Amino acid sequence: MTTNQLRYPDEELRHSPFHERMVALSARDSWSAWNGYKLANNFYDGEYEYFCIRNMCGTYDVSPMQKYEITGSDAERMLDRLVTRDITKLREDRVTYVVWCTDDGRVIDDGTIFKTGPQKYMLTCGSPCIAWFRKACFGYKDVDVKDVSDTIAGLAFQGPTSYSVLKAMGLDGVETLKPFGIMNFPFKETELMVSRTGFTGDLGYELWIDAEHALDLWDALYAAGEDYGIQPFGEEALNMARMEAGFIMPYMEFAEALKTVHFEHDQTPAELGLDWLVDFKKPRFNGRAALLKEKETGPKYTLCKLDIEGNKPAEGAEIYSDKDCANQIGYVTSAMWSPVVKASIALAMIETKHKDGDLWAEVYYYKELRPYKKVAKCTLQNKPFYAPPHAKKTPPDPF
Amino acid sequence: MQHFDTIIIGAGHNGLICASYLAKSGQKVLVLEASDRVGGLAASHEFHPGFKASIAQSINQFSSKIASDLNLASHGYTPGEAMATIGLSADGNNVSINGDTVTGVSDKDAASYKKYRKMMLKYSGVLKPFSLKTIPRIGNNSLAEMMLFGKMGLGLRMMGKEDMQEFMRMVTLPTRDLMDENFDSEVLKAALCWDGVAGSTNAPRSPNHSVLMMLYRMTGDHGGDHSLPSGGIESLVTALETAAESAGAEIRTSAAVKQITIDGDENGLKASGIELASGETFTADRVVSTADPKTTFFDLAGVDNLEIGFTNRVNRLNTNGYVAKLHLALSGLPEFNGLDQPDGRMIIAPEQDTIEFAWDDAKYGDAPENPVIEMVIPSLSDSSMAPDGQHVLSANVMYVPGNLNGGWTDEARQKLLDRVIDEIAKYAPSIRGQIVGSELLTPADIESNYGVTGGHWHHVEFSLHTMMMMRPTYEAAQYKTPISGLYLAGAGSHPGGGLMGGPGHNAAHEILK
Amino acid sequence: MKKYDAIVIGAGHNGLTNAAYLAKAGLDVVVLEKNEYIGGAAVSRSLTEGFTYSNCSYVCSMMRQSLHRDLNLTKYGLRIVPYVGQMYFGNGKCKWGYWNPDVEYNNARSRNPHDADAMARFFTDLNRYAQVIRKTLLRTPPNPASMKPRDIMEILYLAKEFWKLGEKEIYEYIRFFTMSAVEFLDDYFDDDLLKASLASAGIIGTAVGVHSPGSAYILLHHVMGDVDGNVGAWGLARGGMGAISNALAGAATDFGAEIRTNAPVAEMIVKGGKAAGVILENGDEVHAKIVVSNLDAKRTFTKIVNKEDLPEDIYNRAKNFKFRGSSGKVNIALSGLPKFTGAPDNKFLNRAGVMFGCSLKSMEKAFDAWKRGKWADELYIEAVIPSPWDPTVAPPGQHWMSTFIQYCPANLADGPWTPEKRDAFGETVISNIERYCPNFRDLIVHKEVRTPHEIENEVGLTEGNIFQGELTIDQLLFNRPFPGYAQYRMPIKNMYMCGSSTHPGGGVSSACGANAAREILKDLGKTNVVPEDDCNDD
Known part of the structure; x- marks a missing residue:
């Protein structure tokens, strides 16, 4: 007889190494999926968790992120050709934020590269990319790309009290860890890798450990963090924090170039405001010729940070160059009311030639199911909406 | 270090043609050839004491424009007369095709x-x-x-x-x-x-x-009819060599290129010379490669200097050759059933399905049970290929995989050789007694002896999607490549392979533009 | 004697679609069907008590939804339900795929993370290719050699659509059009079983192998359809494929068309160079101003139309039109749901397509056997068991299974098909399935084996070719059925074709019938009532 049960565990959403602890702390049992793993939307309330990040500290499970270990004597050359940044300058125990592009200079994905040894790197990114990496390895004699997503647990640990918690946990020396630095600490019979990285714009770390010790790490962290307001947060809170920090999110700000049906529906680094990641001093990297050509004419669109008058989040709004909304020049990719800056903020793709002119958003919102719209003036912001000085201080301030 | 305007990799016919045009325009040109003789797949070699043969066994589309531009006649090349294509029949009722005339078939077919x-x-x-x-x-x-x-x-x-x-x-x-x-x-x-x-x-x-x-x-001059120049294929190779040299090009044989020197700075990449296997280096304003695209890009330029999508497109090109070459040294002129003189291009393929089924064996990596064969006796037009009164039979044998299941062991070679000779003997029963020596070159041999990936005649399979502005792949189909100063001029470029000369000619014109 | 405005020969789905639109435009139409039932190859047949077989076509993916809506086929009972997954078997192994993308990603990743990732790019690319070609489905192909403004405009339209792809994608598209399915798939995947399962669409109904150039396009032909906007999805018609024909017949009849069964046409009447009607096999004449043939090109021009009424080159073209019958069909009534070795037992997969013999090598070998006029010991079999989700086709707890077989030669090397050979073929199919379902034989209540011979004799498809002619480039678009005659008008005045031998070719799409109707109405000076496609949404 057929059953309603899936009998094949491979097909169910997987449980992250931290799942057991997260379930225990989930008041709402609200989950979505990321790369085949269960991912918390929230644990109690997205906005509540956001305030925890901004005021105390919180953990976000990044285990579902794709993690690739890249090793071999050709690893550096392979990566250097893959991404737009100069990887030969990346020192051991340092992390760098990168994008990689198609030959046409369209962004395939963004991610971070950790240099963990002389010929050893870890690359993390939001979506699987192994097929492209395989093609990128062709022709190199000594490079191996291994998908370690399932065996390495990752926990983002973010917020102003995060440093104090790590200290309380006994991670001596972590005070010297600078932004984008890596330190390794013995933990139980294994090693805990701590990087000073994150996606919230605040002081924060990411903790990496083999999956078997994930729960031990969690327990140690939560024991140390109890007096510092530690709280798990989900995707909703993360999305708020990253928007305030001006970070881009795949499938919101950009569509992965290998997965767009139409060749103009993806983006270049410059369009995403990531031209600073493109190092033209480097003679070889994928997409160079196309990006150089784009540089001469300027990007067609530019991702802009907008401060929008009023208090209605401008999700899905279209951007015009005139108050009458006759000439559309762009669209909002993500938007929210920012509790920390007390403004309606948004990221928007705007035609480059119009971005320094008048900007008006047609904002759509609902009141008790009834739709309304209004036209709101937008002000271009050049800096992240929220970039507190303590985020970058080394050693960080204790609490 | 010696500097040239242009360095050409490979002294096959395309390399020599390209060199001639460039040298004629006043450029200082160096042609580097890995083997000890020029001509590439058209070069003759002694496969048995006193007997010579070349991979290319007949000419059917060599450009008369190139011949006249380079004045090849004055260098000893005279195009041959079109020869008949003869479909052999074991019973001697052969079909002979000559121009627009065919004999040995019904009136209806002839019409x-x-x-x-x-x-x-x-x-x-x-x-x-x-x-x-x-x-x-x-x-x-x-x-x-x-x-x-x-x-x-x-x-x-x-x-x-x-x-x-x-x-x-x-x-x-x-x-x-x-x-x-x-x-x-x-x-x-x-x-x-x-x-x-x-x-x-x-x-x-x-x-x-x-x-x-x-x-x-x-598209060749005789509507594609095959011919052999009076001095054999060798006369064409020699004429091309002389033409290039008399135009001022320097040709070096036994000079295998290890890599193309590619400089990188903020302006991007530029090919600036080559390094020989011996370690010797030369600089040049540009480098032209007549090697196949995979060799050129992967071995000589290196994927480091290429973009990933482009690399993948080159990598996925079909470069598997399926033609083996048979050379027989014969003590006398072989007699074929029903033929007065074996001076045509003789084809052994009784039915189209014989060809089809030979492919069916080869596509799984097996040697064909019933090989199909195209033969000429080149010593009839070039007596220097064999001792007096003796002859060479030169044959293309299809379809023979380069990657044979179980590998090309001595037994496997002998087995195929026997099969091919058995097949020929069905049409020329006395030939077995005339064989004094033989050579069978599989696509794997052609790859290793001539440096052609997969041993493919055309470097890259000739298909609708690898022709014209897609040959070998877009962004390298106008002879320029994504690397500044690096050009292609081999059979992998438009218009393609065969002893024709188009790629060498077109690349030279693109450079001189 | 009554004279109709139009006669449609053959009540297959395209004939019925054509008649429906002609009737909708106010024409007095009669459809003449040789069998006692309508539907041609889109039929539901009860051959054993309690079971309903879709005994020819069995899956629906190409049906143009704009026609479905326009003819209000839902009102006439048509429901298309998508497949929800697939299972595939080859080399003794089993793999499966799910409808839900999250579940499917995990499923695919647990087998091969590389291929799971590559799948996203694969479907993106396929979608892109499908988008362009889908736009041509409900349009009449232009004649590239014509100087008529209409043809030039249409070529410009197609060029513009093509151009929108961008330069590089144009080259990729050309490659895709001309290469083999294996070459295409090799650029994406590692796993042979997965590649074979995808390559199968490149050979279905066509006498090419997975390695033959051109099979990549045929693959697209099978996945360019959609169900509710999901490109590549396949669906079942509730109640069997006959539900489609019945719905079309319902619409046609309501518009006033007359449908006559048991009315086989013997020949076409041509008077003064113009089609004027037909003579039935019983000698009756039916007269009309125009005659539309829904039969395939060969049957139309070598059986129905007199040779002397035709230009010689058209007769030769019809004779040379490629059919190359290569498919068989076995319909099986089962006393219970078969359990397949290695396959998970859950209902999300029981409502799935099932493929046997998924190995690139065995598929190619099966093609080699076909070339030699034989069928192979290991065949590619595409099955589906509709009964778990369509309660109308089998008694509760019992099931019917459709199996479609590639390759089954129309012409055997050892002489004509006989009932014994047919049964031997059926036996090969059953024993192939048995390899993956040991007790399969015990479940069989009834089976119907159809080789190209049976399909030709009953349905009238030459050599049993399911597309009314091969889908190779020489027989596509402006070449279908013949160069110069791709716009549904035939060399005899007032004669048209509306079957799958015309653009866009085979598959239960109704597009050929609809396009032909549009052209006919244009010639008659009537207002067009045939919709354009509704997939122009890129």
Whole structure:
């Protein structure tokens, strides 16, 4: 007889190494999926968790992120050709934020590269990319790309009290860890890798450990963090924090170039405001010729940070160059009311030639199911909406 | 360190032609050849004491424009007379095809052939004007480029409505369908479809590419008829070599290139010279490679200097050759059933399905149970190839995989050799007693002896999607490559392989532009 | 004697679609069907008590939704339900795929992370290719050799659509059009079983192998359809494929068309160079101003139309039109749901397509056997068991299974098909399935084996070719059925074709019938009532 049960565990959403602890702390049992793993939307309330990040500290499970270990004597050359940044300058125990592009200079994905040894790197990114990496390895004699997503647990640990918690946990020396630095600490019979990285714009770390010790790490962290307001947060809170920090999110700000049906529906680094990641001093990297050509004419669109008058989040709004909304020049990719800056903020793709002119958003919102719209003036912001000085201080301030 | 305007890698016919044009224009040119003699696949070698042969065994489309531009006549090259293509029949009722005449078939087939030949020549005439031209990319075209496209379209339309319609239908037919629509005689059909499938991974039942291949081969001066110059293929190679040298080009043999020097700075990449296997280096304003695209890009340039998508496109090119070469040293002229003189191009393929089924064996990596064979006796037109009164039989054998299941062991070679000789002996029963020496070169041998990836005649399979502005792949189809200063001029470029010279000619013109 | 405005020969789905639109435009139409039932190859047949077989076509993916809506086929009972997954078997192994993308990603990743990732790019690319070609489905192909403004405008339209792809994608598209399914798939995947399962679409109904150039396009032909906007999805018609024909017949009849069964046409009447009607096999004449043939090109021009009424080259073209019958069909009534070795037992997969013999090598070998006029010991079998989700086709707890077989030669090397050979073929199919379902034989209540011979004799498809002619480039678009005659008008005045031998070719799409109707109405000076496609949404 057929059953309603899936009998094949491979097909169910997987449980992250931290799942057991997260379930225990989930008041709402609200989950979505990321790369085949269960991912918390929230644990109690997205906005509540956001305030925890901004005021105390919180953990976000990044285990579902794709993690690739890249090793071999050709690893550096392979990566250097893959991404737009100069990887030969990346020192051991340092992390760098990168994008990689198609030959046409369209962004395939963004991610971070950790240099963990002389010929050893870890690359993390939001979506699987192994097929492209395989093609990128062709022709190199000594490079191996291994998908370690399932065996390495990752926990983002973010917020102003995060440093104090790590200290309380006994991670001596972590005070010297600078932004984008890596330190390794013995933990139980294994090693805990701590990087000073994150996606919230605040002081924060990411903790990496083999999956078997994930729960031990969690327990140690939560024991140390109890007096510092530690709280798990989900995707909703993360999305708020990253928007305030001006970070881009795949499938919101950009569509992965290998997965767009139409060749103009993806983006270049410059369009995403990531031209600073493109190092033209480097003679070889994928997409160079196309990006150089784009540089001469300027990007067609530019991702802009907008401060929008009023208090209605401008999700899905279209951007015009005139108050009458006759000439559309762009669209909002993500938007929210920012509790920390007390403004309606948004990221928007705007035609480059119009971005320094008048900007008006047609904002759509609902009141008790009834739709309304209004036209709101937008002000271009050049800096992240929220970039507190303590985020970058080394050693960080204790609490 | 010595500096040249242009360094050309490979002294095959395309390399020599390219060198001649560039040297004639005043450039200082160096041609580097890995082997100890020039000519590439057209070079002759002694395969048995006193007996010589070359991989390329006949000429069917060498450009007369190039011959006259380079004044090859004064260097000893005289094009040969068209020879008959003879479909052998074991009972001696051979089918002989000569120009628009065919004998050994029914009157109906003979009449159909005249009509067919006229039609095919008309269609190949549409392609002909473009073989000695660079085919531009599509998009952002200059007026001249638009005119070229316009000319192409016009050529199609000038054929008239009926012919154009028919062209657009028949051009993608499998050769077998085209033959079946026109003829009854199986031997005739098999002999005619040979030029559609030889040197490719297509068999008579494969759609899309093989009629195109036939038309391509018919763009030659005698409508694609094969010929041998009076001094043999060697006379063409020598003429090309002399032409290049007398124009001032320097040719070095036994000079294998290890890598192309590619400099990188903020302006990007630029090919600036080469390094020989010996360690010696030369600089140049540009480097032209007549090696196949995989060798050029992966071995000589290195993927580091290429983009990932481009690398993948080169990597996925079909470069598997399926033609083995047989050379027989014969004590006398072989006698073929029903033939007065074996002075034609003789084809052993009793039916189209014999060819098809030979492919069916090879596509799984097996040697064919019943090989199909195309033979000439080149010593008839070039007596220097064999001692007096003795002869050489030079044959293409299909389909033979380079990657044989179990590998090309001595037993495997001997087995195939026996099979091929058995097959030939069905048509020339006394030949076995005349054999004094033999050489069988598999595609794997051709790869290792001549440096051609997969041992593929055309470097890159000739198909609808690897022709014109897509040959070998876009962004390298106008002889320039994504690396500044690096050019392609081999058979992997438009218009393609065969002893023709188009790529060498076109690349030179692109450089001189 | 009554004179109709139009006669449609053959009540297959395209004939019925054509008649429906002609009737909708106010024409007095009669459809003449040789069998006692309508539907042609889109039929539901009860051959054993309690079971309903879709005994020819069995899956629906190409049905144009704009026609479905326009003819209000839902009102006439048509429901298309998508497949929800697939299972595939080859080399003794089993793999499966799910409808839900999250579940499917995990499923695919647990087998091969590389291929799971590559799948996203694969479907993106396929979608892109499908988008362009789908736009041509409900349009009449232009004649590239014509100077008529209409043809030139249409060529410009197609060029523009093509151009939108961008330069590089144009080259990729050309490659895709001409290469083999294996070459295409090799650029994406590692796993042979997965590649074979995808390559199968490149050979279905066509006498090419997975390695033959051109099979990549045929693959697209099978996945360019959609169900509710999901490109590549396949669906079942509730109640069997006959539900489609019945719905079309319902619409046609309501518009006033007359449908006559048991009315086989013997020949076409041509008077003064114009089609004027037909003579039935019983000698009756039916007269009309125009005659539309829904039969395939060969049957139309070598059986119905007199040779002397035709230009010689058209007769030859019809004779040479490629059919190359290569498919068989076995319909099986089962006393219970078969359990397949290695396959998970859950209902998300029981409502799935099932493929046997998924190995690139065995598929190619099966093609080699076909070339030699034989069928192979290991065949590619595409099955589906509709009964778990369509309660109308089998008694509760019992099931019917459709199996479609590639390759089954129309012409055997050892002489004509006989009932014994047919049964031997059926036996090969059953024993192939048995390899993956040991007790399969015990479940069989009834089976119907159909080789190209049976399909030709009953349905009238030459050599049993399911597409009314091969889908190779020489027989596509402006070449279908013949160069110069791709716009549904035939060389005899007032005669048209509306079957799958015309653009866009085979598959239960109704597009050929609809396009032909549009052209006919244009010639008659009537207002067009045939919709354009509704997939122009890129």
